[in-house]
Amino acid sequence: xxxxxxxxxxxxxxxxxxxxxxxxxxxxxxxxxxxxxxxxxxxxxxxxxxxxxxxxxxxxxxxxxxxxxxxxxxxxxxxxxxxxxxxxxxxxxxxxxxxxxxxxxxxxxxxxxxxxxxxxxxxxxxxxxxxxxxxxxxxxxxxxxxxxxxxxxxxxxxxxxxxxxxxxxxxxxxxxxxxxxxxxxxxxxxxxxxxxxxxxxxxxxxxxxxxxxxxxxxxxxxxxxxxxxxxxxxxxxxxxxxxxxxxxxxxxxxxxxxxxxxxxxxxxxxxxxxxxxxxxx
Ligand code: PAF
Numbered sequence: 410x411x412x413x414x415x416x417x418x419x420x421x422x423x424x425x426x427x428x429x430x431x432x433x434x435x436x437x438x439x440x441x442x443x444x445x446x447x448x449x450x451x452x453x454x455x456x457x458x459x460x461x462x463x464x465x466x467x468x469x470x471x472x473x474x475x476x477x478x479x480x481x482x483x484x485x486x487x488x489x490x491x492x493x494x495x496x497x498x499x500x501x502x503x504x505x506x507x508x509x510x511x512x513x514x515x516x517x518x519x520x521x522x523x524x525x526x527x528x529x530x531x532x533x534x535x536x537x538x539x540x541x542x543x544x545x546x547x548x549x550x551x552x553x554x555x556x557x558x559x560x561x562x563x564x565x566x567x568x569x570x571x572x573x574x575x576x577x578x579x580x581x582x583x584x585x586x587x588x589x590x591x592x593x594x595x596x597x598x599x600x601x602x603x604x605x606x607x608x609x610x611x612x613x614x615x616x617x618x619x620x621x622x623x624x625x626x627x628x629x630x631x632x633x634x635x636x637x638x639x640x641x642x643x644x645x646x647x648x649x650x651x652x653x654x655x656x657x658x659x660x661x662x663x664x665x666x667x668x669x670x671x672x673x674x675x676x677x678x679x680x681x682x683x684x685x686x687x688x689x690x
Contacts, residue, residue, distance in 0.1 A: 430457030469537030
């Protein structure tokens with residue numbers, strides 16, 4: 410399994426891979442867990458060669474402390490990927506290799522998909538995501554690229570990005586992978602104490618109850634119910650819960666039969682910010 414650090418070194422393996430068949434891309438920021446591995450396995454099942462990128466993208470962090478705290482576990486990541494397949498290309502560049510001396514985001518018109526939820530609470534986040542994903546797609550030129558539905562808003566924005574920029578790639582969304590407790594897998598879970606990690610399963614339990622209520626109650630009633638559950642919880646602080654249609658990600662006023670809705674949530678477990686979402690219908 411090759412670990413490549415420069416764009417130049419990547420060229421010849423990419424050329425060979427494309428001569429041999431189709432290419433899949435799994436972009437990650439490392440600190441890999443079973444959620445990432447599910448993306449890699451799906452990519453391997455649909456492509457002849459898979460490139461996994463490991464790059465902690467500085468432009469998508471609105472908070473310097475969050476960036477500094479982001480785990481760097483390259484050796485463990487390599488080992489985990491090696492257990493899945495020896496046939497992966499791992500690209501793990503430094504920021505300078507990707508951005509040169511100007512570490513800056515491009516601007517995009519994501520048509521409002523980026524102004525709600527994560528976009529509203531993390532300034533500039535999706536400009537940073539759009540910038541790096543465009544760079545990686547242009548560099549690797551895969552037939553398919555894989556992203557987890559835990560970051561559902563990101564997934565919709567990346568689908569929009571490839572249309573905006575006319576990038577010929579299929580964007581594949583993959584289901585959320587959960588810990589046995591129900592907590593969505595995330596690199597940030599490692600920063601939770603074992604008690605808090607157990608308590609954080611309350612997030613998914615609440616989402617499941619919200620889904621059951623959404624069958625008969627309005628979005629507003631369900632939203633207020635979720636907000637009340639967290640008011641009573643000592644260690645989990647709700648940042649937002651929002652019910653949106655899955656295409657435009659606009660908050661739902663009145664439910665419509667032909668639309669699909671999801672509930673989206675962001676919660677602080679002490680200083681660790683966790684997100685999750687659930688299909689409601
Ligand atoms: O989902 C992530 O890990 C990141 O946002 C991504 C897509 C790898 C871009 O840095």
